[in-house]
Amino acid sequence: MPGVWRRWLTRAAVSANLPFVATYQADGWTALGDPTRRAIFERLADRPRAVGELASELPVSRPAVSQHLKVLKDARLVTDQRFGTRRVYQVDPEGLRVLRGYLDHFWDQALAAYKTAVEQHVKESS
Numbered sequence: 001m002p003g004v005w006r007r008w009l010t011r012a013a014v015s016a017n018l019p020f021v022a023t024y025q026a027d028g029w030t031a032l033g034d035p036t037r038r039a040i041f042e043r044l045a046d047r048p049r050a051v052g053e054l055a056s057e058l059p060v061s062r063p064a065v066s067q068h069l070k071v072l073k074d075a076r077l078v079t080d081q082r083f084g085t086r087r088v089y090q091v092d093p094e095g096l097r098v099l100r101g102y103l104d105h106f107w108d109q110a111l112a113a114y115k116t117a118v119e120q121h122v123k124e125s126s
Helices: 002-017 028-032 035-046 051-057 062-074 093-125
Strands: 078-083 086-091
Touching: 028 035, 028 062, 028 093, 035 051, 035 062, 035 086, 051 062, 051 086, 062 078, 062 086, 086 093
Parallel strands: none
Antiparallel strands: 078 086
């Protein structure tokens, strides 16, 4: 019996002293970097779907689709609703707004740089 307690205490001490390790978290861009997740997301952009329906359209298992949906949900790109025993997933418009805002920032920078270059060219030509 003392060996059992020693192992339990050792495990408890090790567990208590380990740093917290976050599970795999992805932002929207990282989540969409995976081709399977991107395919799932594109299908959900067409219309809301259940896991089984998505799995029937893809060359991956239903559990794999569920795992990909969890990453997309954690990245706030999709939401889900329970209907009986099924979960139906759809694109989260707020998550898309965040991605769009990120891209718009670069677009605004590119337009401003273009405007500056054109104005500089006009000054030099005059």
